[in-house]
Amino acid sequence: AQSVTQLDSQVPVFEEAPVELRCNYSSSVSVYLFWYVQYPNQGLQLLLKYLSGSTLVKGINGFEAEFNKSQTSFHLRKPSVHISDTAEYFCAVSDRRDFQKLVFGTGTRLLVSP
């Protein structure tokens, strides 16, 4: 069964600084990868996804992620964060053979301060 590891439970960063949120998944032949974001008092929403093709995926709000098959990673990056990016970020993976079951990580809380 798939599993997802988000090692950082919380990442504090200053406004306009770059940020990287780490995500590693258990090895599989082929997977779909996602990042979801949960703003305070809101439901989760899709930030970006990797299905196939280019390993660099761009999402909403200036975020991007890179799929690295050899390292089984899908780290999320943003070159310059804003206060409004403060939220909880969840990495998720599904096995292509069982794509209905989306497995989530434990989440990383991004705290952006002025």
Next chain:
Amino acid sequence: GAGVSQSPSNKVTEKGKDVELRCDPISGHTALYWYRQSLGQGLEFLIYFQGNSAPDKSGLPSDRFSAERTGGSVSTLTIQRTQQEDSAVYLCASSLRTVEGGELFFGEGSRLTVL
């Protein structure tokens, strides 16, 4: 409706009581998912529906948990004889259909506290 609606938003109950959590998906979405989010844990998959049928019930933690969906729309998650370890936020999500890589749209969740 405009989004996935869940009720109640908060539920406090006593150990041993039964609870029902309701999910109203986005109109026209045929796939519906239930997840559980416990403190310090990720989102735990519980069950998904395609239409009214549930092809995969493997995530339900015990036989005290059950879920149904009627009319291809509203779903109810029932927890019988609640235990303290059932305390969590129960999230519902829907998608247009169970397509590969399809986006899930989440509700804001039902927070269950078992005393």
